Amino acid sequence: MKVWMRNTAVKIIGLLIGLILLGVSFVMSIRFGFTKISWGTMQAALLHYDESSMDQVVVRTARLPRALIAAAIGASLAIAGVIMQAVTRNPLASPSVLGVNAGASFTIVLFITVYGWSDMRALVWISFAGAGLAAATVYVLGSMSREGLSPLRVILAGSAMIALFMSGTQGLLVFNQNGLQDVMFWLAGSIASRDLDMLLTVLPYLGVGWIAAYGLSGHLNLMALGEETARGLGQRTVLIQWIAGVIVVLLAGGSVAVAGPIGLIGIIIPHMARYMAGQDHRWLIPYCAVYGAVLLLLADVAARFIILPEEVPVGIMTAAIGAPFFIYLARKEMKRK
Amino acid sequence: MKRMVNNRMPLFGGHQLHRPTIRSVIGLVLGVVLVAILNLSLGDQRIGFIHAVRALWGEGDPDHVLIIQTLRAPRILVALLVGAALAVSGAILQGVIRNPLAAPDVVGITGGASVGAVAFITYMPSAVSIHWMPLAAILGAFMATMLIYVIAWRQGVNPLRLVLVGIGISSLLSAMTSFMLVFSPAYSASSAYIWLTGTIYGSTWTHVAILLPWMTFCAILMCFYMRPMNLQLLTDETAIGLGSHVQRYRIILILISLCLAGVAVSVGGVIGFVGLIAPHVARKLVGPIYSRLIPVSALFGAIVVALADLVGRTAFLPLDIPVGVFTSGIGAPFFIYLLYRSRRK
Numbered sequence: 001m002k003v004w005m006r007n008t009a010v011k012i013i014g015l016l017i018g019l020i021l022l023g024v025s026f027v028m029s030i031r032f033g034f035t036k037i038s039w040g041t042m043q044a045a046l047l048h049y050d051e052s053s054m055d056q057v058v059v060r061t062a063r064l065p066r067a068l069i070a071a072a073i074g075a076s077l078a079i080a081g082v083i084m085q086a087v088t089r090n091p092l093a094s095p096s097v098l099g100v101n102a103g104a105s106f107t108i109v110l111f112i113t114v115y116g117w118s119d120m121r122a123l124v125w126i127s128f129a130g131a132g133l134a135a136a137t138v139y140v141l142g143s144m145s146r147e148g149l150s151p152l153r154v155i156l157a158g159s160a161m162i163a164l165f166m167s168g169t170q171g172l173l174v175f176n177q178n179g180l181q182d183v184m185f186w187l188a189g190s191i192a193s194r195d196l197d198m199l200l201t202v203l204p205y206l207g208v209g210w211i212a213a214y215g216l217s218g219h220l221n222l223m224a225l226g227e228e229t230a231r232g233l234g235q236r237t238v239l240i241q242w243i244a245g246v247i248v249v250l251l252a253g254g255s256v257a258v259a260g261p262i263g264l265i266g267i268i269i270p271h272m273a274r275y276m277a278g279q280d281h282r283w284l285i286p287y288c289a290v291y292g293a294v295l296l297l298l299a300d301v302a303a304r305f306i307i308l309p310e311e312v313p314v315g316i317m318t319a320a321i322g323a324p325f326f327i328y329l330a331r332k333e334m335k336r337k
Numbered sequence: 338m339k340r341m342v343n344n345r346m347p348l349f350g351g352h353q354l355h356r357p358t359i360r361s362v363i364g365l366v367l368g369v370v371l372v373a374i375l376n377l378s379l380g381d382q383r384i385g386f387i388h389a390v391r392a393l394w395g396e397g398d399p400d401h402v403l404i405i406q407t408l409r410a411p412r413i414l415v416a417l418l419v420g421a422a423l424a425v426s427g428a429i430l431q432g433v434i435r436n437p438l439a440a441p442d443v444v445g446i447t448g449g450a451s452v453g454a455v456a457f458i459t460y461m462p463s464a465v466s467i468h469w470m471p472l473a474a475i476l477g478a479f480m481a482t483m484l485i486y487v488i489a490w491r492q493g494v495n496p497l498r499l500v501l502v503g504i505g506i507s508s509l510l511s512a513m514t515s516f517m518l519v520f521s522p523a524y525s526a527s528s529a530y531i532w533l534t535g536t537i538y539g540s541t542w543t544h545v546a547i548l549l550p551w552m553t554f555c556a557i558l559m560c561f562y563m564r565p566m567n568l569q570l571l572t573d574e575t576a577i578g579l580g581s582h583v584q585r586y587r588i589i590l591i592l593i594s595l596c597l598a599g600v601a602v603s604v605g606g607v608i609g610f611v612g613l614i615a616p617h618v619a620r621k622l623v624g625p626i627y628s629r630l631i632p633v634s635a636l637f638g639a640i641v642v643a644l645a646d647l648v649g650r651t652a653f654l655p656l657d658i659p660v661g662v663f664t665s666g667i668g669a670p671f672f673i674y675l676l677y678r679s680r681r682k
Contacts, residue, residue, distance in 0.1 A: 092501070096508075141676050152501070153676060159443060159504055160672040163609055167665030170534040174659055184530065188515040263508060313519060319512035323505050327488055330501035 011277055018290035022071070025297040029067040030059060033304045037063065065196040070300045070314075071293035072199060073191065073259050074269075076206050076251040078292025079213050081266025082273065082284055086220040087244045088142065088154055091329055094266030095131075095252035098154065099161035101261035103134025104253045105187060106165040112183075113172045120201045124257045128205075131253035134161050135245055189262035189315015191300060202254040209250040210289065216243060217281035224279065262315040264322025265292055271329070358629040361622045365636035369417065372643045376413040377405055379651050407541070415540040415604060416646045416660070417639040418548045420611055422601035424638020425555075427612025428619065428630055429594040432566070433587055434499055440613035441598040444503030445485055446478050447609075448510035450595075450602035451533060453477020455514050458529050459521040471547055475599030481506060482595050535608035535661020537646060544604050551600040555593050559631065566590060566627040608661045610668020611638050617675070641667075 031037045035058050037045075044050065045059035077095060084093040095101050107130030111117045117126070138161055142154030173183060185192075219240045222230040231237050255262065273287035296314065299321070303312040378389040384401050391397045392405040427440050434444070441447045457465075457473035489502040518529055531538075559566070565586040598612070615638035616630065623629040642660060645667075649658035 097504075137673075141673060144677060155501065155504060156443075157673065157676055159507075160669050160676070163442065163665055163672075164669030167534070167609060167662050167669070170530075171658060171662035171666075174531060174534060174662070175656065184515070185519055188519055263512075307520070310520060312516065316512045316516050316519075319508055323509035323512070326508070327502050327505035330505055331488070331491075331498065 011283055014276055015283075015286060015290060018287065018294065021294045022290055022297070025294050025301070026067050026071065028301050029070060029297050030063045032301055033063065034309055061195070062193070065194060065199065066191055066300070067297060068196065069191045069194055069199045069258060070296045072203065072206055073255045073262065074265055074292040074294070074296025075289040076209065076255045076292075077262060077265040077296075078269035078273075078288040079210065079285055080248045080251040080255075082270035082281070082288045083213060083216070083220065083244050083248055084266070085270055086224045086281060087241055088139075089224065089226065090154055091271070092155055092267065092326065094264065094270075095248065095255075096261060096263035096266065097326070098138045098158035099134045099165065100131045100138075100248065100252045101256050101263065102162045102165040102169075103130040103132075104128075104256035105261050106130055106169050107133075108257065109169045109172050109183065109187075113175060120198050120257070124202050124205065124254060127257035128249055128253040130165075131256065132245075132249045134165065135249055137161055139241075139245065185313055186260040188313035189260040189318070190311075190313040191259045191262075191296075192311055192313075194258060198258050202258055205250050205254045209247050209254070212243070212247050213251075214282075214285050216240070216247065217285050220244070220281040221279070224281070260313075260315060262296070263319045264326065265296060265318050267329070268318075268322050268325050269295060271325070355623070355629060358623045358633065361619075361633050362636065365633065365640065368640050369636060369643070372640055372647065373413050373417070376416070376643060376647050376650075377409050379647065380404075380409065381654060411542045411545050412537055412540040412646070413643060414545050415537045415548065416643040418545070418552060419537065419601045419605040419608060420615070420638040420640070420642030421635035422548070422552055422555075422597040422638075423608060423611040423642070424615030424619075424634040425559075425631055426594045426597040426601070427638075428616035428627075428634040429566070429590050429597075430612070431616050432625070432627065432630075433590050433594070439500060440610065441594070442607065442609050442612065443507075444500060445481050445507040445510060446595050446598045447602055447607050448507045448514075449481020450474040450478040450599045451607055452481070452510050452513050452517075453599070454603050454606075455517050455529050455533070458532070459517050467543065468547055471551060471600040471603040474603035475596055478595040478599040478602070479592075481510060482591060486591070531659060532606040534659040535606040535664065536657075536659035537605050537642075538657050538659070540604075548600060548604055551596065555597050558589075558593055562586065562589060562593075563628050605642075606659070606661060608642060609665040610672065611641055611664050614664075614668055614671050615641060617671075 027042075030042055031039075035055065037055055037059055041053070041055045042059055044053070045056040046064075049060060050056050080100075081094040084095065084098065085091055104127040107126045108123055111123065111126045117123060138154060138157045141157035144153075169187070219235060222233055222235050223237065223240060223244075225233075227237050230240075252266075269288050269292045270284065273284050273291060277283040277287050296318070299317040300314045303314045303317045306312050306317075374386055374390065377393070378384045378386050382404060384392065384405070388397050388401055389405060392401040393410060395402055395406070423441065426446075430439050430441060430444070430446075451474075453473040453476050454470060456477070457470050461469075461473075485499065485503050485506050488506075489498045491498070514533065518533075521529065537544075568583075568586070601608070615634045618637050619630050619634035623633050641664065645663035646660040649660050649663055652658070
């Protein structure tokens with residue numbers, strides 16, 4: 001594969017450019033929208049907050065939480081995607097395609113509608129449980145063939161799990177139609193009108209996921225060579241697959257708990273990152289984190305402007321960008337074989 | 338890929354009497370009748386079997402006659418027809434794509450039909466007759482299929498590529514559907530959502546009238562194309578050697594398949610996995626020859642949907658659970674089982 005950046009200095013510059021883009025899109029996310037916020041107001045709201053100014057209240061209670069959530073979730077989903085692709089050695093793997101997001105959504109809807117839970121701290125764990133269940137099932141089904149994890153089987157198992165969880169979710173919503181419109185928006189993947197507390201509840205888990213992912217990056221490099229080779233080089237492959245699974249569950253499950261299933265970030269960004277920075281996961285994971293955050297921030301800003309004054313759920317935006325990309329990859333993969 | 342045909346199978350005739358087929362057809366027809374009678378008599382208000390059948394002809398208690406003739410009879414007919422249409426659509430598709438995992442819902446056909454139908458529900462003024470809805474759904478299915486086919490085309494269509502591209506297009510289509518749902522007024526969103534889950538709640542004779550012409554048309558078409566259909570089961574080279582225009586017939590068959598799926602979706606919504614299960618069971622019963630497979634899968638699909646609807650209608654009274662929840666609940670594990678079974682390949 002062609003790689004843009006070969007030496008370390010260029011890779012660091014690439015990461016710095018990413019961070020600048022992150023800053024720019026963060027500011028855009030705060031400033032642009034139905035109410036346009038001036039520079040002065042933004043600074044005032046951040047530095048010396050005045051509750052009597054309407055615009056400043058918008059910044060503090062709506063825009064800032066939203067931008068932070070977008071950045072955190074974009075980064076998490078992109079990292080989850082790159083880990084899944086390394087472990088399954090399948091370029092099409094990502095939390096949404098393999099049903100992890102669908103599993104987390106199902107368990108959340110289950111506990112909200114049937115048991116009436118609304119406490120975020122509990123829902124996070126419910127979300128982890130659903131994500132873990134889906135990931136484990138898909139992993140087991142996908143790895144049952146003779147040659148280990150087969151790309152097509154993993155994808156097919158994922159789409160079966162998605163169908164299963166979707167129909168379960170739909171069944172639950174039929175039982176409980178009152179909140180349908182709210183849940184509909186959440187189910188399409190949205191980061192609008194979430195408050196900062198929700199993010200703060202999941203942030204510790206996401207943080208652990210990020211750090212653990214970086215710690216695992218050296219092992220992921222070896223896993224990407226193939227299970228046999230990795231084992232030959234002294235890797236405890238099963239242990240690494242388990243740890244990788246837990247990280248994916250933390251990152252994807254935590255993201256779904258806050259924002260609903262936002263699809264296909266985990267498939268676009270890792271490929272972009274690999275194109276820029278090569279195959280080394282010690283670089284890939286920071287790249288994915290930064291550019292994943294940028295993509296979700298920008299997608300969210302764009303989602304506010306497509307049909308003013310209404311907003312498109314950002315999950316629909318990412319699906320619209322990501323699906324053509326998925327198809328392109330599917331075609332390319334088939335050619336290689 | 339397993340070869341679906343061995344040399345001794347009668348590819349060209351297939352009309353001669355075949356014991357297992359006859360046995361299966363008789364058994365399944367009895368099954369259909371049984372499920373139909375159960376469906377007529379059970380429900381919110383129980384009506385005895387004999388009373389139920391008599392009420393069908395307008396005899397007996399006028400209340401019963403009303404319930405049976407206007408509510409239950411059209412609903413059971415719609416269930417049977419939709420099930421048969423989905424099953425046949427899946428049977429054709431599995432043969433053409435030569436992949437036992439291909440089903441209208443997996444490869445994006447139902448996704449396209451949903452986009453067409455939801456667009457019709459949300460954007461068409463209510464003055465436009467509901468009779469046009471199948472056309473919208475078929476058009477959606479057609480465009481989705483064409484898109485998938487064109488994108489997957491590279492010197493012919495490779496089944497595997499078709500499935501992968503189909504999954505990609507499906508996620509795009511479901512994004513479009515949820516876009517329309519989120520921005521439609523609440524009442525139509527909720528009705529469209531229930532419809533998307535796959536339900537035949539509130540079926541009337543109008544729905545039967547919508548289904549019948551399309552299905553008759555497809556059935557007649559299939560009788561004409563029975564021979565080329567059987568040839569699709571061979572490898573491309575063999576079929577071409579026998580003088581069959583493989584790619585042309587493949588397109589015609591896919592058109593029939595998506596026509597059936599489209600009309601079924603427009604009436605019953607996304608009733609998942611019927612198109613996957615029914616052909617599999619039918620193939621186990623009578624083998625892969627189309628002229629036997631299609632009637633048997635049609636009957637089996639009809640029974641599955643009618644039975645799932647019976648359970649959804651009666652098990653959680655007074656709630657009416659969409660039939661699609663049950664078929665997916667059975668179908669997705671079945672799909673996983675198929676994956677498990679094929680692990681040695």
